[in-house]
Amino acid sequence: xxxxxxxxxxxxxxxxxxxxxxxxxxxxxxxxxxxxxxxxxxxxxxxxxxxxxxxxxxxxxxxxxxxxxxxxxxxxxxxxxxxxxxxxxxxxxxxxxxxxxxxxxxxxxxxxxxxxxxxxxxxxxxxxxxxxxxxxxxxxxxxxxxxxxxxxxxxxxxxxxxxxxxxxxxxxxxxxxxxxxxxxxxxxxxxxxxxxxxxxxxxxxxxxxxxxxxxxxxxxxxxxxxxxxxxxxxxxxxxxxxxxxxxxxxxxxxxxxxxxxxxxxxxxxxxxxxxxxxxxxxxxxxxxxxxxxxxxxxxxxxxxxxxxxxxxxxxxxxxxxxxxxxxxxxxxxxxxxxxxxxxxxxxxxxxxxxxxxxxxxxxxxxxxxxxxxxxxxxxxxxxxxxxxxxxxxxxxxxxxxxxxxxxxxxxxxxxxxxxxxxxxxxxxxxxxxxxxxxxxxxxxxxxxxxxxxxxxxxxxxxxxxxxxxxxxxxxxxxxxxxxxxxxxxxxxxxxxxxxxxxxxxxxxxxxxxxxxxxxxxx
Ligand code: KIV
Ligand code: ZN
Numbered sequence: 001x002x003x004x005x006x007x008x009x010x011x012x013x014x015x016x017x018x019x020x021x022x023x024x025x026x027x028x029x030x031x032x033x034x035x036x037x038x039x040x041x042x043x044x045x046x047x048x049x050x051x052x053x054x055x056x057x058x059x060x061x062x063x064x065x066x067x068x069x070x071x072x073x074x075x076x077x078x079x080x081x082x083x084x085x086x087x088x089x090x091x092x093x094x095x096x097x098x099x100x101x102x103x104x105x106x107x108x109x110x111x112x113x114x115x116x117x118x119x120x121x122x123x124x125x126x127x128x129x130x131x132x133x134x135x136x137x138x139x140x141x142x143x144x145x146x147x148x149x150x151x152x153x154x155x156x157x158x159x160x161x162x163x164x165x166x167x168x169x170x171x172x173x174x175x176x177x178x179x180x181x182x183x184x185x186x187x188x189x190x191x192x193x194x195x196x197x198x199x200x201x202x203x204x205x206x207x208x209x210x211x212x213x214x215x216x217x218x219x220x221x222x223x224x225x226x227x228x229x230x231x232x233x234x235x236x237x238x239x240x241x242x243x244x245x246x247x248x249x250x251x252x253x254x255x256x257x258x259x260x261x262x263x264x265x266x267x268x269x270x271x272x273x274x275x276x277x278x279x280x281x282x283x284x285x286x287x288x289x290x291x292x293x294x295x296x297x298x299x300x301x302x303x304x305x306x307x308x309x310x311x312x313x314x315x316x317x318x319x320x321x322x323x324x325x326x327x328x329x330x331x332x333x334x335x336x337x338x339x340x341x342x343x344x345x346x347x348x349x350x351x352x353x354x355x356x357x358x359x360x361x362x363x364x365x366x367x368x369x370x371x372x373x374x375x376x377x378x379x380x381x382x383x384x385x386x387x388x389x390x391x392x393x394x395x396x397x398x399x400x401x402x403x404x405x406x407x408x409x410x411x412x413x414x415x416x417x418x419x420x421x422x423x424x425x426x427x428x429x430x431x432x433x434x435x436x437x438x439x440x441x442x443x444x445x446x447x448x449x450x451x452x453x454x455x456x457x458x459x460x461x462x463x464x465x466x467x468x469x470x471x472x473x474x475x476x477x478x479x480x481x482x483x484x485x486x487x488x489x490x491x492x493x494x495x496x497x498x499x500x501x502x503x504x505x506x507x508x509x510x511x512x513x514x515x516x517x518x519x520x521x522x
Contacts, residue, residue, distance in 0.1 A: 002256040005248070006224040007241065008042040008200065009035050011273065012057065013073055014238050015228035016046075020279050020449070020468060022475070024499060025056050026386060027276045032061040033346075034272045035229075038265040040068055040241075042095065044226075047073040048087035049080045052506075055087050062091035069135065071095035076125035085132040096129040099139035099167075102146040102154050115150055122154055126161035137165035137200065144168070144175040144183060151183075152190045159193045165224060166197045170213055173206025173236060177216035184220035200224035203239040205231060210239030215247060218257060229273045230281050230288065242266045242287040242319065250314050267320035268344065275376060278451065278466030278477050287319055322372065330364040340375060366483045367460045374462055377455055377481035388494075389414055389501045390441055394421075395490045397429035407432035409490065411440050430489045437490065441497055446470040452485060465489045469496040476500050 012028050012035075015021060023031065028045070035043050045061035046054035062070040070091045074080035076098055088094035100111075100122055107113055113121070122138065129136040138158040143151055155166050168183060175183070184201070188194055201217040201224070203210040214225045231240030245261045270288035274280045283290040293316040303310035316322075328340060334357045341348055341356070348356060359378045364370055391412045399405035405428050410421040422439040426432030430450070438444055449468035454461040464481040465488040478496030482488035 002258055003223065005218055005222075005257040005259050006041040006198070006200075007039075007245065007259050007261055008044065008071075008224050008226040009038075009040040009228065009241060010044040010202075010226050010238065011035065011228040011232065011241075012061070013044040013046050014202075014226075014234060015230075015232040015273075017234050018232050018237065020477075021232050021277045022477070023276055024386070024503070025053060025060060028057045029060055029064055031229075031272060031276060032065055034265070034269050036065045036068055037262070038269050039260040039262045041224075041260055042069040042071055044071045044073060044097065046087075049074060049083040055083065058084070058087035059090065062088055062094065066092040069093040069095045071097045071137065073097045073099065074129075076100045076121045078128060081125060081128050081132075085129075088133070093135070094133050095135040095137055095165075096133055097137040097139065097167075098125045098129055099141050100125070101141035101171075102151055103142035104147065105145060106142050119154055119157055123157050123161050126158045126163045130162040134162075134164065136163050137167055138163040139167035139169055139200075139202065141169055142171045144170040144180065145172070148183065148186055152187065155187055156191050156193060159191065159197045164197055165200050166194075167200040167202050167224075167226065168217070168222075169202035169226075170204060170210075171202075173204035173210065175203075175213055176207075176209060177212050180213045181216045181220040184217050184222055188221045198223045200226060202226035204234060205236040205239060208236070210237070211243045211247065214239045214244055215255065218248075218255065229269050230279075230285070232273070232277075232279065240286075242270060246287050246314060246319065249318070263318055264320040271373070271376060275479070276477075278449075278468065278479055280451075280453070292316075293321060328360070328364075328370040328375070329368065332360075332364075332370075337375075340372075341379070344372065344375065346379060363462070363483075367462070373455045377462055377464060386495070386498050386502050387414075389498050390437075390494050392487070392490050392494055393419060395433055395486055397433055397486045399429040399432075405429045405432045407436045409433060409436040409440065411437065411494070429486055433486065433490045434493050437493055437497065443471055443497060443500065445493065445497065445500075447493075448475060450489075452489070455481060463488055465492040467492040467496055469493060469500075471497075471500040474500070474503070476503070 016023055032043055043061060043065060046057040048055045048058045058072040072084035072087050074084035084096050100118055107118060126136055126138055140151060140154055199222040201214050201222045203213045225244055227241040227244055228238040229241050231237040248255050248257055249263060267288055281289050300311045337357055337360055338353055356378050393410040393412050395409050397407040404425050406425050408423045412419050420440045422436045424432050424435035424439060426435050448470050451466045452463055455464045460483060462481050462483055463485045467478045468475055476496040476499040478492040480488045480491035480495055
């Protein structure tokens with residue numbers, strides 16, 4: 001029987017640290033549910049001490065996802081480890097993931113510690129973590145730029161203290177496959193107790209080698225791969241989960257390792273993440289890009305029509321890309337809608353289904369054919385959990401080549417039940433709408449990024465708008481979908497406004513609580 005490689009997903013921790021990819025609690029939970037359906041072995045849900053939001057994310061993901069292991073990252077200090085454990089208290093399968101850098105560069109410039117001190121801190125951290133749970137992972141940050149003799153010493157010591165997983169990160173994406181192979185092989189040969197722990201790898205993609213390095217490490221003996229959906233992560237990102245998993249599946253002849261991933265959920269996972277963050281993958285991205293299965297050249301099309309094997313090394317269906325994806329029409333009922341959502345992996349509560357059905361019938365009046373992407377948009381946009389303090393009642397914008405753009409906006413304030421209307425002029429219709437909204441809400445938003453794209457096909461396509469808006473220096477991603485771009489733009493902006501207000505309220509509610517020191521890791 002072939003050996004198994006565990007897939008450790010860090011989309012919600014390392015991935016979430018990348019610019020534009022921050023998620024609120026509800027979004028993290030939605031993503032965690034999808035990761036669970038995807039079959040990952042470990043979900044790293046956050047860095048519990050980094051913020052109240054991270055703490056809540058770890059705690060709530062641990063409560064929600066009972067099958068996979070749920071991990072929280074922490075540094076080697078007592079405060080960090082205790083906080084991680086507190087967040088994991090309700091987990092069915094908790095893992096404490098503690099890390100410290102082992103390269104001389106980090107020791108000298110970042111930690112200002114000697115090798116002996118770091119060795120002792122590593123030992124103590126694992127010992128303390130082990131007093132809480134059996135499942136303890138230790139990461140030697142910047143391992144690939146660490147002195148190999150010292151790395152052997154640290155890894156031996158932490159396994160001695162009970163670490164069950166030892167991670168050898170390529171933190172700055174510096175290594176190449178041959179060198180990484182050598183590092184893993186050396187650890188296997190020279191760490192006397194290595195058989196008591198699983199070797200894990202964690203590759204960043206600064207040289208575009210994250211996936212290649214991860215696979216090389218597996219061939220050399222690693223049995224856990226840390227990666228993210230769409231390869232999001234610090235700087236150039238982390239190794240991409242979908243690329244690793246499909247490489248293992250397609251080239252099983254050379255890499256005979258099992259894993260628990262349901263590959264048919266890959267595309268949906270990628271879409272779910274893009275939908276939440278507004279960060280879309282490039283069209284030519286392997287596995288999940290729009291063009292990954294599109295054959296443009298005539299000679300290729302001819303070959304594929306004769307036999308797909310000529311130019312396709314995997315089928316679109318194997319990663320969950322549907323070739324025929326019209327799913328529902330105007331006359332589909334509530335039951336059919338519910339069933340379709342279930343097939344897509346979403347179980348809706350009764351009120352959620354009612355809300356989704358209302359939005360579905362409205363959309364079905366505007367569009368003849370409803371695709372899976374439309375249903376996803378309804379889910380993401382229409383029934384999100386953020387309380388809607390301000391709701392759009394009406395929007396009207398005028399613009400032209402020789403006239404100043406103006407907008408008239410009416411909002412309902414659900415706190416006071418008041419309806420307010422205001423007008424504004426702007427650089428364009430969207431800008432005018434946003435100025436009018438600011439006048440009503442009294443909040444000044446700074447639009448830092450705005451994207452609009454068509455998410456379905458045809459002239460009646462649904463357009464999706466993402467607005468990254470800053471309020472008081474904190475950025476929020478608002479999104480909305482509609483067949484009318486001005487309407488979607490207004491609602492996307494309001495979505496960001498409502499998120500900002502919700503975050504403010506949550507902060508106020510937890511004001512009396514002790515706020516931990518902020519922390520960050522690659
Ligand atoms: O890149 C890295 O070294 C990390 C560790 C904290 C695992 O993310
Ligand atoms: Zn990392």
